[in-house]
Amino acid sequence: MxxxxxxxxxxxxxxxxxxxxxxxxxxxxxxxxxxxxxxxxxxxxxxHPGDWPETFAGQTRRVLTVALFALTAATGLLLRSAEPSTTLTADIRHPATSLWLVPLLLGIVLAAPLPPLSGAALRNLAADALRTLAAPTAAVVALCLTAWSGIAEHLTGFAGTAAVTYYWLTLGFVALRLCVLVARISRTATLPTTRRLSTALLHIGTALALAASQNLLAAVRTALRPGSLTETLALGFLAATAISVGHDLRQQRA
Incomplete structure (x- = not known):
């Protein structure tokens, strides 16, 4: 290439x-x-998706639906790569630090393509899910079995590096195949309207902006660490991207 x-x-x-x-x-x-x-x-x-041409009806919405879930997957990988943080949690015992998840989940729900409610369509959806997720599921099972066996705790040198590399490759593979599944579902499903997509992107952008703000405030109050700063900047970049695209879609609709 x-x-x-x-x-x-x-x-x-x-x-x-x-x-x-x-x-x-x-x-x-x-x-x-x-x-x-x-x-x-x-x-x-x-x-600026409003500037895109369309070779078939709904092409822009289909691409943006997949891109939105790819952005969400990238956010998950980003947060997993950072050091465990008490400023961004998913724990009902810490509602203040989990608040940013509310608009994030709402955005995901709004952007979800809806498959036709028929027996044949649901069977096809199940078959697509099985074909798409079989390999990543096997990779995750192998990862879990290795972790539960306790072998990973004793690996050092090249073997330890290989185990860490396998861990991250597995997470990336799972994220990729989930996006592929969304892309396949969107071919036959009812896609979200432009208004719903715009609202979903603005909600997700708001969630990521909240997460970045929480990280930044925590960093200001404590010792500033390079990892925390990088995570904050990355979250801010993803937030700005989602908000910009959502705003462009809203202008297009207007």
Whole structure:
């Protein structure tokens, strides 16, 4: 795969479907000097779905539905990678630090595609889920069995590094396959309306902004750690992205 093809794949699917060949040809002709502008153009278009063309009805909503769940999966991986924090919890005994989860879960519910309520459709959905999640489920089972056996606690050196690498690859694999499942469901399901998607993105953006604010306040009150600062900046970036896309969708609807 050459650089032009790789850079073209960074653009939203509707844009690639309509102008992908032209973008790839232009990048190939211009060479490396066009790479920064190409990356900036891809980022700008992801933030402004109202500018996307559609090769079929509902394409924008389908892409954004999958992207929203990918953003949520990225958030989960980000929080899991950070040191355990008392500022961002999912514990009913600490409602104040768990408050940011309320708009996050509400956004996920609003964005969920709804499969047709028929026996055949539900059987197809179950079959898709089984095919898509079989491999990650097996990987998670192997991970759990290793953890429960106590072997992982005694691994050092290369074996310890391999175990940690397997752990993170498994989490990433699970997140990827869940997004693939959402993409497959969205082909036949009833997609959320533009209004629902906009509201869902704004809710998720608000949740991530709350999480970033909680982290920042905790960091100011205690010793500032590089890990906590990185997590705060990443949450803030994801929050700004979700809010920007949700605002663009709301303007498009208006």
């Amino acid at each position: 050459n650089a032009a093809t790789l850079l073209t794949r960074l653009y939203p699917p509707p844009v690639r479907d309509r102008w992908g060949d032209d973008i790839s040809h232009e990048v190939s002709a211009s060479g490396i000097r066009s790479w920064p502008d190409t990356l900036a153009g891809a980022a700008r278009l992801w933030l």
